[in-house]
Amino acid sequence: MNIFPDARILDINLTNREIATRTLQGEVHRLYPGGSALGLYLILQEMEAGIDPFSPDNLLVFSVSALTGLPVSGQSRLVVTTKSPLTGTIGDSQAGGFYPVHLKANGYEAIVIRGKSEKPVYLYIDGNKVEIRDAQNIWGKVTGDAEKIIREEIGDENVEIAQIGPGGENLVKYACIINMCNRANGRNGTGAVMGSKNLKAVVVKKGKGIKPYDSEGFKKLSKNVLERLKENATVSGLGEYGTDGDLQGFSEEGFLPTKNWTTGYFPEGAEEITGTTMYETILKERDTCYACAVRCKRVVEVPGVVDPLYGGPEYETCATFGSYCGISSLETVSLANQLCNMYGLDTISCGATIAFAMECYEKGLITDKETDGLQLKFGNSEVIAPLVEKIAKREGFGNLLAEGSKRAAEKIGSEAIPFSISVKGQELPAHMPQYKPAVGLVYAVNPFGADHQSSEHDPFLVMPPDSEGRGRLAQIGTWKGYDNPFVIDDEKVRFAFDSQCYFSMLDTLCLCQFVWGPSWELYGPTDLLDLCRYGLGWETSILELMRIGERRINMMRFFNEREGFTSKDDILPDRIFEPMPDGPSKGITLDRHKFEKAKELYYEFAGWDKETGNPTEATLRKLSLGWLL
Amino acid sequence: MKIFVNNEEMIITENLNVEELLRKKGLSKQVAVWVNDRQLLQLDYPKYKLNNNDRVRIIRPLAGG
Numbered sequence: 001m002n003i004f005p006d007a008r009i010l011d012i013n014l015t016n017r018e019i020a021t022r023t024l025q026g027e028v029h030r031l032y033p034g035g036s037a038l039g040l041y042l043i044l045q046e047m048e049a050g051i052d053p054f055s056p057d058n059l060l061v062f063s064v065s066a067l068t069g070l071p072v073s074g075q076s077r078l079v080v081t082t083k084s085p086l087t088g089t090i091g092d093s094q095a096g097g098f099y100p101v102h103l104k105a106n107g108y109e110a111i112v113i114r115g116k117s118e119k120p121v122y123l124y125i126d127g128n129k130v131e132i133r134d135a136q137n138i139w140g141k142v143t144g145d146a147e148k149i150i151r152e153e154i155g156d157e158n159v160e161i162a163q164i165g166p167g168g169e170n171l172v173k174y175a176c177i178i179n180m181c182n183r184a185n186g187r188n189g190t191g192a193v194m195g196s197k198n199l200k201a202v203v204v205k206k207g208k209g210i211k212p213y214d215s216e217g218f219k220k221l222s223k224n225v226l227e228r229l230k231e232n233a234t235v236s237g238l239g240e241y242g243t244d245g246d247l248q249g250f251s252e253e254g255f256l257p258t259k260n261w262t263t264g265y266f267p268e269g270a271e272e273i274t275g276t277t278m279y280e281t282i283l284k285e286r287d288t289c290y291a292c293a294v295r296c297k298r299v300v301e302v303p304g305v306v307d308p309l310y311g312g313p314e315y316e317t318c319a320t321f322g323s324y325c326g327i328s329s330l331e332t333v334s335l336a337n338q339l340c341n342m343y344g345l346d347t348i349s350c351g352a353t354i355a356f357a358m359e360c361y362e363k364g365l366i367t368d369k370e371t372d373g374l375q376l377k378f379g380n381s382e383v384i385a386p387l388v389e390k391i392a393k394r395e396g397f398g399n400l401l402a403e404g405s406k407r408a409a410e411k412i413g414s415e416a417i418p419f420s421i422s423v424k425g426q427e428l429p430a431h432m433p434q435y436k437p438a439v440g441l442v443y444a445v446n447p448f449g450a451d452h453q454s455s456e457h458d459p460f461l462v463m464p465p466d467s468e469g470r471g472r473l474a475q476i477g478t479w480k481g482y483d484n485p486f487v488i489d490d491e492k493v494r495f496a497f498d499s500q501c502y503f504s505m506l507d508t509l510c511l512c513q514f515v516w517g518p519s520w521e522l523y524g525p526t527d528l529l530d531l532c533r534y535g536l537g538w539e540t541s542i543l544e545l546m547r548i549g550e551r552r553i554n555m556m557r558f559f560n561e562r563e564g565f566t567s568k569d570d571i572l573p574d575r576i577f578e579p580m581p582d583g584p585s586k587g588i589t590l591d592r593h594k595f596e597k598a599k600e601l602y603y604e605f606a607g608w609d610k611e612t613g614n615p616t617e618a619t620l621r622k623l624s625l626g627w628l629l
Numbered sequence: 630m631k632i633f634v635n636n637e638e639m640i641i642t643e644n645l646n647v648e649e650l651l652r653k654k655g656l657s658k659q660v661a662v663w664v665n666d667r668q669l670l671q672l673d674y675p676k677y678k679l680n681n682n683d684r685v686r687i688i689r690p691l692a693g694g
Contacts, residue, residue, distance in 0.1 A: 233657030234692065243694035250691055315693040431693060452693070459690035462661040466670045469659075483668070484688075514694065520659070 002213050002537025004030040005066055007038065007109040010130065012123065014197050015056060015115030019130050021108075029109075030538075031624055034065020036092040037508040037552040038110050039081025043090075044555060044628060049562035053085035053189075054171065054196035056116035062103065062162070062202060063110040065510040069101045069209035069290075070535045072222050073522060074515025076100045076290035078162065078179070079507065083563075084188040085196075086173045086349070086404055087424045087449045090559040091188035094453075096289040096297075096512060098206075099160040099179040105207025113197060122163075122201040124154060135200040140166060142342040143181045144309050150203060158206040165344030167392040168195035172402040174349035174427075178341055182287075182297075182311025186346040187426065188448055209291065217534035221527060225293045234520045235294060239286065242298045243315035245275035251323070254585025255435035257428070258323040259378045260355040261421045261575055264432055265583025269328025273318045278330060284308050294514060294522065306334045313337040313347070316452075319430035320351025325358055326378030336384050343392035349404060352427035354387055356405035357397075359419045365412055372396040421573050423450040424565075431457065433576050434590045437488040438496040441598055444570045445606075445613070446500075447556035453513055456499035458485035458492070460519045472524035476502055476542060486588060488598050496598075497605045498546070505549030550606075551623045554615045557608070558628050567613030570599060632683045641679060648674040650685070661688045 004026035011020045024038075032041040039061035051057045061081045068075055078100040084091030103111075106125050113123075117132070120139040124131045133153075138146045143165045151157055160179060168175035168191035175191035176184045185191070212218035229236045237245055250256035251270035258266040271277060278298065285308075287297035298312025313321070313333050321327060321336040340347045354376075360366045361376035368375065372390070374383045374397070390398025400408050405420035405427055421428050426449025433440020436458040443450040456473070461482045463470050470481060477498045480491040502518045502525075515522045516531075523531070525542055532538040532545075560569075577592040603610050607619030620628055630641050634654070641650065647662055647669060662669045663686040669677055679685070 233659045234690075237657075238692070238694075243692070246691040246693050249689065250693065253691070319693075457690070457692065459688070459692075462688050462690060463659075464661060464668055464670045466672055467659070481668075483663070485690075520690070520692070 001539050004538060005536070007066070008107055009042065010108045010111045010125070012111065012113050012130070012132070013115045014113065014117040014121065014132070014199060017132055029066065031548070031551065033508060033548065034068070034109060035063055035079040035508040035510050035552070036081040037548065037555065038063045039079060040090065040552065040555040040559065042110065042112055043081060044559065051083060053083045053088070053193055056114070056197065058083050058193055058196075060113040060190070060193050060197065061110055062113070064100045064104045065109065065508065067509050067511065067531065067535055068104045070212060070531070071209055071291050072218075072531065073225060073292040073294060074512035075510065076292070077510035077512060078103065078185065079510060080177055080185045080190040082190055082193045084190070084448060085171070085192050086189040087426050088563060089424055089448050089565060090556045091190055091193070092448050092507070092556070093176065093185035093187045093190045094507060095177070095179055095183045095185040097180045097183035098290045099162055099183070099204065100510060101209050101290040102160045102204045102206045105209065106204050111202065113199065116196065117198040120198045120200050122150065122199065122203060124203045126205040138200055139169060142166065143178050143344060144307070144342060146201065147181060150201060154203065156205070159203050160206060161201050161203050163201035163344070164191045164194045165342055165392065167344040168192055170392065170394045170402070171195055172345060172391060172394065173404045173407070174346040175344050176346045178344050181309050182341050184341065184346065186348065187451065191344050212535050213537035214534040217530070220530055220534065221523065228522055229293060232522060235514065235522050238296045238514060239294045241275035241279050242296055242312070243275070244278055244298070244313065244318045247315055247318055248274035248276070252584065253435065254580060254583040255432045256323050257319060257430050257432055259326045260324060260359040260419060261428070262359070263582055264434070264580055264585050266323045267583070269323060269326070272328040273322040273330050273333055275315070278312070282306070282330060282334060283312070287311065289512070292512070292515065296514060300334050302331050302334060305331060306338050310338040310341040316429055317347040317351065320348050320355065321384060324351055324355035324430070325384065327381050327384065328379070329381050332381040332384050336388055339385060339388040339392070343388070345388065345392060348429050349427045350388060350391060352421065353401050353405045353408065354384065356408065356419050356421070357401055360412060360416050365416050370397060418574055421575060423572060424448070424569055426450050428573070433572060434580055434585065434588055435485055437486065437590055437595070437598070438492050440572060440576065440590060441488070441493065441496045441595070441602060442500050444572050444599060445602060447553065447560050454500055454503050455496055456503070456517065456519050461485065461495065468524070469519040473519050475525045476518050476546065488590070488594050490601060493598050493601045493605060497602055500553065501546045501549035503549070504552045505545045508548050508552050547623065551625065554620060554623055554625060555628070557615050558620065558625070561614040567603070567611065570613055630679070630681050632679055632681070632685055634685045635687060645679050646675055647677045647679065650679060651687070654687070656687065656689060661690070662686070
């Protein structure tokens with residue numbers, strides 16, 4: 001057995017340009033072994049409550065994990081942790097690609113960025129050599145152009161770049177951080193925080209991954225990956241058709257959010273924007289992340305219109321710029337994806353905010369006068385590209401939409417508020433709680449707003465008990481199967497909470513959910529123990545790992561409590577509780593009373609106060625978080 | 630022989646088992662199957678031979694991401 005490694009932290013003060021490093025001892029690092037758990041540990045040591053997210057006092061933490069860089073699929077993820085300008089809660093966003101491994105290769109598990117530079121700068125990290133460089137000549141540039149200039153300036157192609165586009169520079173509330181021009185730390189507006197610090201990019205010199213602690217034992221995981229893929233139709237389907245492969249299926253079930261969630265059925269357009277259509281028409285190639293065999297990333301091309309440099313749209317993007325807006329053009333969706341990657345905007349919040357604006361327009365709450373003459377009718381493809389640009393540049397009507405749908409609704413008037421389909425100000429991703437009530441529960445209680453990647457999804461509980469996925473879920477306490485996904489009962493709440501802890505642990509260890517999730521994914525919980533054992537010499541257990549996940553969630557709730565958040569903020573939009581109006585899901589309803597009861601039970605499972613929804617002292621102490629008290 | 634799959638009539642050959650039915654419909658075994666309201670185990674997919682008028686329900690869990 002190995003001792004748990006120390007974490008090396010780079011600390012950069014953009015105000016006074018001081019650069020320092022420090023070490024977190026392995027014994028403590030083991031409790032916060034990466035991701036936003038490590039980020040929060042660092043933030044909660046020193047950041048006061050009530051700070052403006054755009055204040056120099058807001059800390060911005062880039063982190064990877066103790067496992068990042070191992071030669072196996074699904075371990076190259078970067079987490080950014082900060083106070084979110086979109087939600088006002090703790091903010092957390094994740095991205096894949098190659099950047100995370102190369103950040104780690106420079107010898108750091110985390111970078112803490114504090115203060116604000118007087119003028120635009122970028123960071124260049126080459127091991128112990130860390131430079132704060134002038135970025136005035138790239139400020140205002142889109143990501144593709146900025147990347148070229150940075151490489152030329154450094155005089156080295158062997159660098160990876162995480163940067164903001166004009167969206168982040170202009171403090172769009174859902175601006176994101178982009179690496180490779182097509183991987184996004186998408187949600188929560190972390191890119192806007194970076195922009196508020198006048199920080200354009202964090203550039204890392206490429207380096208090597210890490211060698212497993214026990215190379216022979218590690219072969220158990222790495223040697224047979226292609227056979228695993230062949231045996232797993234769900235994951236290999238993901239590789240072939242991308243995350244968008246299921247879009248048409250969602251519509252055929254009646255649960256594809258359409259026209260700003262007014263229906264779940266999009267027969268006129270689902271087939272046009274689904275993954276198989278993308279595969280047959282505009283897909284140029286499949287891309288991947290460091291050492292990953294799944295290859296789920298899309299690269300698309302529409303000659304003269306959509307540049308493959310900017311990758312291709314995921315399911316969420318195809319939904320938010322597609323069905324949410326009533327649009328059935330894959331070219332429009334792909335161009336929107338490109339613009340978001342160029343300007344650095346979260347495709348989910350951006351598309352969803354435009355859909356919100358479309359409903360306001362259709363219902364006469366705003367007119368051409370407010371929209372700069374743009375006719376925001378559902379299905380009008382022509383408005384999408386101009387609107388995304390206006391949002392990124394905060395021009396005209398785009399300035400209002402740059403605030404997100406919740407703030408925009410508050411400005412438009414009370415009639416618009418029900419049209420913002422959001423939780424804590426973050427727009428809902430394209431998984432309907434009516435279909436996936438456990439996902440809906442986690443949307444409501446998740447510390448950083450509605451997020452579809454914070455727990456396992458209900459439909460996998462309909463699989464037979466002898467399926468591998470059900471067997472794996474039983475290892476983390478979910479024993480019950482269902483005839484359909486729509487039920488919400490005590491065991492569903494257990495599933496929501498336990499899978500949330502598991503996913504939280506994956507986000508801490510910076511592992512990709514498609515590869516390491518607890519059910520249908522490529523590797524299961526037992527394999528994860530092997531990854532830790534053979535990768536790091538870390539003899540761990542499902543108990544320790546679930547606690548790591550639970551600890552992260554509780555630190556987030558603690559952060560939020562200091563900011564004034566309570567159970568009153570754990571609510572779903574009213575529209576979610578209306579019966580599905582038409583299509584194959586007509587009449588299916590998420591019962592509000594049952595949902596509220598489920599939420600109360602969730603608080604009890606989590607060890608939180610039933611009234612406030614906040615962690616009790618006992619729960620914090622149980623998780624070794626007494627130092628927060 | 631006539632069966633119903635997700636409420637739609639389908640004509641199949643005799644002795645077709647569930648795994649073969651799934652293959653015909655372009656599905657892998659990573660779906661849930663009920664025949665006449667009884668859920669089958671996955672290991673029964675190649676064993677269960679369909680009968681005339683069997684009512685088959687197939688659910689393919691949808692992920693997205």
